[in-house]
Amino acid sequence: MNSQITFTDCTSWNNNKGWDQGTHNIYNMNAMYKHIRSLAYSNNHGINFVGPGTAGYSGTVTFYLIDSIIRDNCVQGSNVYGSPRKLYFVHNVYDNNGAGTCGSTFNVGNIGLNPDGVTDGGHIEDYLYNNIFYKPATMSNLQQKFWSFTATDYSLESDYNSWV
Numbered sequence: 783m784n785s786q787i788t789f790t791d792c793t794s795w796n797n798n799k800g801w802d803q804g805t806h807n808i809y810n811m812n813a814m815y816k817h818i819r820s821l822a823y824s825n826n827h828g829i830n831f832v833g834p835g836t837a838g839y840s841g842t843v844t845f846y847l848i849d850s851i852i853r854d855n856c857v858q859g860s861n862v863y864g865s866p867r868k869l870y871f872v873h874n875v876y877d878n879n880g881a882g883t884c885g886s887t888f889n890v891g892n893i894g895l896n897p898d899g900v901t902d903g904g905h906i907e908d909y910l911y912n913n914i915f916y917k918p919a920t921m922s923n924l925q926q927k928f929w930s931f932t933a934t935d936y937s938l939e940s941d942y943n944s945w946v
Contacts, residue, residue, distance in 0.1 A: 788816040793823075800825035800855065804832035804843050804864065816846040826884050828855035833864030833904070842905070844868040852892075853877040856884035859892040865935075866904025869895075870911075877916040892918075895938065910940040917946065 787803070794800035800822035803815040811834045822828040829852055831845040845867065852859040852874065859879030862869055876892040892915045895908050 784812050786814045786816070788818065789820055790816075790818045791820070792817070793821040794829075795822070795824045797825045799827045799830055802827070802830040802832065803845070804834075804867075811841040811843060813841075814844045814846075816848070817850055818846070818848045820847070820850040821852075822850070822855060822859075823853045824855070826856045827861055828852040828859040828879060830861045830863075831867070831869065832862075833867035833906075840866075842866045842868060845870065847871045847874055850874045851877070852879060854881070855879045856881060858894055861894045862908070863894075865906045867906055869906075869908045871909065871913055872911045874913045875916075876913065878918050881918040892916075904935065906936045908936075908938045910938075910943055912942045914944045914946065 789801070792801075801817065801820070804813070815831065817829060820829065829847060829850065831843075831847075833843050834841055843864075843866070845862070847860070847870070849872075854877070857880060859876040860871075871893075879892045
């Protein structure tokens with residue numbers, strides 16, 4: 783519950799959820815999860831992160847995704863949900879995620895930052911820097927799917943990203 787866990791040079795492929803760190807409903811959780819130079823491909827969901835849970839849960843989980851490649855995941859590249867949390871996505875490449883070839887009816891493309899204003903009352907900070915997001919091959923024109931639900935205490939900083 784109060785740990786630092788680092789995944790370095792790890793690969794996940796051909797799973798439902800390639801990686802899914804964190805946990806719901808833990809009081810006083812102050813953990814840190816790091817993915818450095820990870821590769822997640824051909825999963826339903828690539829690299830996902832979940833905070834402690836709904837309103838009233840104390841502590842903060844901090845997530846890092848650095849220098850990683852997330853590609854060809856059927857439903858989405860990353861889904862980030864639960865609060866309170868801090869999230870840092872830096873120097874990553876997302877390519878052809880959310881193509882929907884696994885029969886998913888809810889296709890969110892590359893990345894979903896998913897704070898839910900109904901259940902997430904904790905502070906949420908998301909930072910996206912120097913990432914490359916290539917659209918799924920099945921998307922037409924210049925569309926790129928990125929979504930975020932509402933939250934009561936949410937901040938998002940995004941700079942020097944490339945949306946291709």
